[in-house]
Amino acid sequence: xxxxxxxxxxxxxxxxxxxxxxxxxxxxxxxxxxxxxxxxxxxxxxxxxxxxxxxxxxxxxxxxxxxxxxxxxxxxxxxxxxxxxxxxxxxxxxxxxxxxxxxxxxxxxxxxxxxxxxxxxxxxxxxxxxxxxxxxxxxxxxxxxxxxxxxxxxxxxxxxxxxxxxxxxxxxxxxxxxxxxxxxxxxxxxxxxxxxxxxxxxxxx
Amino acid sequence: xxxxxxxxxxxxxxxxxxxxxxxxxxxxxxxxxxxxxxxxxxxxxxxxxxxxxxxxxxxxxxxxxxxxxxxxxxxxxxxxxxxxxxxxxxxxxxxxxxxxxxxxxxxxxxxxxxxxxxxxxxxxxxxxxxxxxxxxxxxxxxxxxxxxxxxxxxxxxxxxxxxxxxxxxxxxxxxxxxxxxxxxxxxxxxxxxxxxxxxxxxxxxxxxxxxxxxxxxxxxxxxxxxxxxxxxxxxxxxxxxxx
Numbered sequence: 001x002x003x004x005x006x007x008x009x010x011x012x013x014x015x016x017x018x019x020x021x022x023x024x025x026x027x028x029x030x031x032x033x034x035x036x037x038x039x040x041x042x043x044x045x046x047x048x049x050x051x052x053x054x055x056x057x058x059x060x061x062x063x064x065x066x067x068x069x070x071x072x073x074x075x076x077x078x079x080x081x082x083x084x085x086x087x088x089x090x091x092x093x094x095x096x097x098x099x100x101x102x103x104x105x106x107x108x109x110x111x112x113x114x115x116x117x118x119x120x121x122x123x124x125x126x127x128x129x130x131x132x133x134x135x136x137x138x139x140x141x142x143x144x145x146x147x148x149x150x151x152x153x154x155x156x157x158x159x160x161x162x163x164x165x166x167x168x169x170x171x172x173x174x175x176x177x178x179x180x181x182x183x184x185x186x187x188x189x190x191x192x193x194x195x196x197x198x199x200x201x202x203x204x205x
Numbered sequence: 206x207x208x209x210x211x212x213x214x215x216x217x218x219x220x221x222x223x224x225x226x227x228x229x230x231x232x233x234x235x236x237x238x239x240x241x242x243x244x245x246x247x248x249x250x251x252x253x254x255x256x257x258x259x260x261x262x263x264x265x266x267x268x269x270x271x272x273x274x275x276x277x278x279x280x281x282x283x284x285x286x287x288x289x290x291x292x293x294x295x296x297x298x299x300x301x302x303x304x305x306x307x308x309x310x311x312x313x314x315x316x317x318x319x320x321x322x323x324x325x326x327x328x329x330x331x332x333x334x335x336x337x338x339x340x341x342x343x344x345x346x347x348x349x350x351x352x353x354x355x356x357x358x359x360x361x362x363x364x365x366x367x368x369x370x371x372x373x374x375x376x377x378x379x380x381x382x383x384x385x386x387x388x389x390x391x392x393x394x395x396x397x398x399x400x401x402x403x404x405x406x407x408x409x410x411x412x413x414x415x416x417x418x419x420x421x422x423x424x425x426x427x428x429x430x431x432x433x434x435x436x437x438x439x440x441x442x443x444x445x446x447x448x
Contacts, residue, residue: 073261098316116379147354158343
């Protein structure tokens with residue numbers, strides 16, 4: 001009963017204007033009426049409507065932390081980086097031509113056929129193993145492994161010192177990938193033979 | 206123009222219905238208007254109003270996620286401009302690329318597009334490194350990490366499909382090698398080869414397929430996943446911040 005009668009900001013707008021004007025009149029001496037101020041014993045009743053036993057949909061770690069306004073602190077940094085990147089891109093593009101060889105001819109096979117550079121690690125890897133086995137293993141395991149990282153590493157720690165094993169494992173994977181990409185890019189020549197970079201560079205971006 | 210009339214002009218402009226329909230707050234100089242500027246703008250509203258001070262330090266984020274997104278936008282803009290000059294037909298494609306270099310004003314469009322694409326692969330890789338090293342894939346962010354892996358794959362696919370379009374020797378032989386490698390994957394057979402190449406070997410069918418995938422299909426999927434990626438960052442508490 002008391003809950004419904006309690007005036008609040010939204011109800012007041014549509015209700016007849018009695019409640020606000022009456023409240024101060026009734027106040028002195030007589031003590032709070034039914035819609036009493038919060039915290040006065042005996043004037044409030046609470047009813048448990050429902051107990052929702054559920055994780056919050058937004059699972060956010062709300063530690064007290066020092067925050068700054070997005071405008072200007074974050075936006076300024078983003079703008080500066082954007083300008084630097086634009087300048088870099090324009091300058092590089094003005095001075096370095098994108099490669100263009102003679103028109104495609106499916107009949108003429110070039111000496112060196114390499115995939116785009118980001119696949120050269122894969123190409124290098126495929127040259128070690130039986131192609132089908134490597135193909136079956138490499139791509140799915142690499143991508144699947146990447147996607148499973150959050151589910152493999154279930155420790156609640158984020159600091160490097162608390163998850164050394166994961167760090168070492170991941171860095172080995174990444175640096176290994178870098179090394180074979182590097183080998184595939186600069187140390188492989190015609191028919192995927194080993195070539196030292198000073199003997200000839202078979203690399204096009 | 207005297208000072209007074211300038212002020213009057215400015216005031217008249219700022220009180221006009223048109224101006225006030227565009228801007229619902231003053232110049233973002235104090236706390237209130239700065240909050241409103243971010244809240245009332247759909248693009249700025251990608252960000253929360255306030256961010257963790259330690260989370261936006263350059264030494265923490267390396268700015269690589271933001272740069273990857275910026276490079277994606279740069280690729281979209283330069284790519285759309287390139288589409289005005291390029292025809293995905295094997296008789297014309299190579300000639301169109303040559304004409305781009307020779308006859309188009311500010312003929313560095315293709316360079317911007319190509320170097321931007323390479324930069325994007327490097328920046329997305331560095332972004333992944335940063336997210337791993339700071340442990341930012343930890344709950345509740347596991348799903349966003351997976352979205353990120355898909356975005357990495359899409360970035361490579363975008364770059365790979367674009368590689369064929371100049372239709373020079375470099376392009377078709379790199380794509381030949383690349384698709385052969387892709388076909389080692391399980392469940393790939395002659396049918397999937399035909400599906401990718403649009404024919405038995407690289408030809409007109411391949412060029413058209415790669416073109417459509419490059420300019421419509423993959424960018425669209427990427428854009429959708431980017432929305433999911435950004436949304437999840439917001440829902441999971443913003444930039445993760447150092448431990």
